[in-house]
Amino acid sequence: MTTPSTRVAVLVGSLRAESTNRKVAELLRDRAPEGVELVIADHLGEIPFYEENLDATATPATAVALRELVGASDAVLVVTPEYNGTMPAVLNNAIDWLSRPYGVGAIVGKPVGVIGTTPTPYGGKWAHADTVRSAGIAGAVAIDGGIVSQSVLEVDPLTDVDVLERFLAVVNALAAFEPAAA
Template identity: 75%
Template sequence: MTINSAPTARRVAVLVGSLRADSLNRKVAELLRDQAPEGVVIDIVDGLADLPFYEETLDAEATPAAAVALRDRVAAADALLAITPEYNGTMPAVLNNAIDWLSRPYGAGAIVAKPFGVLGTTPTPFGGKWAHEDAQRSARIAGAAVVDGAVVSQSVLEIDPLTDVDAIERFHGVVNALLAFEPAAA
């Protein structure tokens, strides 16, 4: 007897670095979710505003429910994608805090060995490049497998990233790179 089993969907957990409901970066995350190919689930992880700032004693005594939920969602994903603007030349505090929570317990956090990429849009000539570099560095130090080339820093000064075919293709390219990532042999 042959048992037919449907292939398991590949999951990409998405952390949006802007809390604003009408954020362009949130809209990019929603566009990727809505345009995900068959077999791919783009899981926008909400609740980042509910995370207290990381503090080791708080984590050790009674990890907040929001942190447990974040860790569970990311641990269940095949890859992690940050979609973020840039605030004052760096990543928003909410994204940095989420990475801090995901990095613990040290060496075994939900982010460890998880393929990681970042993309985003800003109304600046560099499209959030510095925030994206900071997010990659922080995720790498936290133990993520930062995927080479899985970054898009898109300026919105001359295009609408929600309708520009080339920008959308680059965004999808980051997701594809995350899902195609194979860790280097030890």
Template identity: 70%
Template sequence: MSETTTVAVLVGSLRADSLNRRLAEVLRDQAPEGVVLDIVDGLADLPFYNEDLDAGDAPAAAVALRERVAAADRVLAVTPEYNGTMPAVLNNAIDWLSRPYGAGAIVGKPFGVVGATPTPYGGKWAHADTVRSAGIAGATVVEDVLVSQSALEVDVLTDTEVLGRLTGAVQTLAAYQPATSAA
């Protein structure tokens, strides 16, 4: 019996037909054997993080997000870039996942980020901000799982070279093993 690796996927765009949503679905459908990509819906239902809301019973949407990510083995953000940074919905999700401080659902989870934008840089700034925020929140950022793809002159959903890089990133994230310290 083989072990399954579950990757919680956080999509940084709320639009139903967004390029990054469709990209997450393609990656889910082409996931390697033994890897399940779980696209986490409901990010639009999260209130903006506020410690007052989190002091007692957290909102149901936050509890659901935390449970899905806590149950996953890995986390992958698939996100566009908005005004040179990550979308607010993704930043807010990371904020909810980072709490309680030091013990949030994202703490210690191998984390990667990919995405596409119709800009020459393919979302590099948003992806760098996402990596920085997730790392500060306690995730274990996997350096080799960062793909920023321009969608200006290529169909990222069908181009075999682009899909090869993206599915390769998913494989790298799924196979990631943290370094063990020698005793």
């Protein structure tokens, strides 16, 4: 008998191919616990800014693909840096597309965790808090202990065992999430 798989959609807030956050997402994907599959959403930078008339008349294929990925996933992991004290625009835009149609968007009811790194002493905590708030308003469910903000000033998050364990703990919490009884 095969182990049931938990599918986690991963949204990376940095578009730069060599970004540390993208590398963290790829590392976690490659080291995902048994029974957990992390699928990185590509092409976030190709999705136009959310606009209701566009969505109503000709939803872009990239937005449809993102909605399908998240809709078919059990959870969402956001891996993001911080830009000017908040989340990157590309991530905010992805959440906007995932929140629609209002009340039944692909992200509604999905557990969400947010991790990431920045070259600041705060490690991206404002961006991570903003992401959780925005995803929550869109209908996602923030998991307990689901935010890990890591500065890269004194540690390499790609090689530091303690940091990787904290990141993987969020993945494990997403995989173990049980919705509250109605």
